[in-house]
Amino acid sequence: MHVKYLIVGAGPTGLGAARRLAELGENDFLVLERNAYAGGLAASFRDSAGFTWDIGGHVVFSHYEYFDRLIEEALDGAFLEHMRIARVRIADRWVPYPFQNNIRHLPQDMQWECVEGLMPGKRPEAQPVNFREWIDCVFGAGIARHFMVPYNFKVWATPAELMGYRWIGERVSVIDLEMVVRNIILSLDQVSWGPNNVFRFPLHGGTGEIFRRMADRLGDRVRRSTAVVGVDAESRTVRCANGEVFTYDHMLSTGPLDLLVLEQVNAASETLRDAARQLARNSVYVAGVGVDGMQEDDTCWMYFPEDTSPFYRLTNFHNYSPNNAALPGRSRALMAETSWSAHKPEKLDTLMDKTIEGLVNTTMLRNEERDRILSTWSIAVDYGYPVPTLGRDAALATLQPWLEARSIYSRGRFGGWKYEVANMDHSVMQGVEWAERMLLGKEETTYRV
Structure with a gap:
């Protein structure tokens, strides 16, 4: 079977792309999903006791008007809106999030250690070369020791010395010594930082309800339980575990980029395979x-x-x-x-x-x-998470141009392997912008190769 646009993966990126293709009047596409359900890492599950669970703590917030409209359309108003209330458990107490802005809630000796580390002359002034050095430069020794270093190791399962820091952007609240001291003396909390301080959530069905509905509206253009096991990049042919074979003009791959190169693409050189091995995850x-x-x-x-x-x-x-x-x-x-x-x-x-x-x-x-x-x-x-290691950008600079020269576009949380544009809205919009690039010639802005 031949299709003009073959999309691998019915997660947020793949469904975003499929939806936009259909909106623009393009019907010659197909979505292949290896699981029996749509949603990818944004799927939800109901257990035998009647509880609904997500694959982690997803929340719906947005940088895009298009994504906002998509959510409202998909859920038809059946969602709740929340003001974020987040806290940090430390020293047998709860500290409002972001931790670094609310250290007044710590014991006094810990407060002083955090403030002292922020004092002039206490923080390193050399340009950092990794995430660990960036933490010291920005937050000082006290905040680094009590929160930033141990917490980030628990999250990434990767030493901060092996990670870059260019990805951070709005992901981490940086710090202002004057604000910290003011909050301590005046007993003020600063809790509104960040893009997710207001978020939405489906009334029923968990986060996965969004993508179940998106997939259902695409009908038989989404084929579940159809796992891709081989890609011939030169003949533009995909082979599936069930024996089906598809040819395509353009392919959007939303699965893990390392597996695409190491296990699926048959023409990958050793240089490409070495680059794929540089991609780290937890x-x-x-x-x-x-x-x-x-x-x-x-x-x-x-x-x-x-x-x-x-x-x-x-x-x-x-x-x-x-x-x-x-x-x-x-x-x-x-x-x-x-x-x-x-x-x-x-x-x-x-x-x-x-x-x-x-x-x-x-x-x-x-x-x-x-x-x-x-x-x-x-x-x-x-x-779980694509880890922004020191070698990530060089690996992507090798892999993505080679794939795109063969009309394979790898996007999404693990398809693009950029944590900084891996939120739900980012992931959907990577698919949307790819579709607009294919049909309208527009430049992608969320994911840049």
Whole structure:
């Protein structure tokens, strides 16, 4: 079968591309999805006890009017809107997020250590060469020791010395010494920073509801349970695990870029394969714990830099929508995320037990509530975050031009391998902008090769 535009992956990027092609009147396309469901890493699942879980703590916020309209159309108004309430668990207390802007909540000795590290002459002044040095230059020794270094290792499962820092942009709130001191003396909190301080969430079905509906509206142009296993870049032919073969004029690949080069494209040279091996990632274990009974807690999500828990982030998923819980208003859904890698190994078979211990240690679950756990659910995601390592940009500069010269466009969270444009809205818009490039000749602005 031949199609003009072949899209591999029915996640946010692939569905965004397909939707835009159809909007522009192009019907000669097909989406191949290896899973039996659409959504990719933005899919949601309902467990046997009636709890709904996402693959991590997704929230819907946007940099794009197009994405906003897409969400409103897909959900037909069936969403909730929240003001972000986020906190950091440290020193047996809760500190408002961003941590570095609200250190007045720390014990006084920790406050002083953080402020002292920000004083003139205390921070390194040389140009940093990696993320670890950037942390010291921007935040000083105190904030680095208590939060930035341990937290980022828990998230990335990668030493900060191996990471670049050019990706940061709006991802990390930088710091102002005058503001820090003012907040301490005047007992002020600064909590509104960031693009996700207001976010939306589907009323029913979790984040995956958005992409289920998008896929359903594309009908038989989305083929589920159709895994691509081989790509002949010269003849523009794709071979699938079920024996089907497709030819194409242009291909959008939204799966992991390293697997595309190392396992699928048959003409990849050793130079390309070496570049693909430079791409690093972490893996993430998402644990859902459904509990009978409520607590007074309006927090959306929380960060955990200390070793009192294995998880780096916890989401009060019942606060996103009460329908995420099996008994709305009477049970709560706690969703924890723990990373692992060769730098930070984890024993997955014991990680649920460690997660529950961590919930107790951090006051998110009372010890007596262990017997009131209604459900435990988990998913181990091999590809969690694309890590912005020092060698990433050079690898992409080798891989992407070679692929594009053969009409293969690799986009999306792991297709593009750029964490800084891997939010849900970014991912959808990478697909939208690719479609507009194909049909209208417009320049892509979200993802740049």
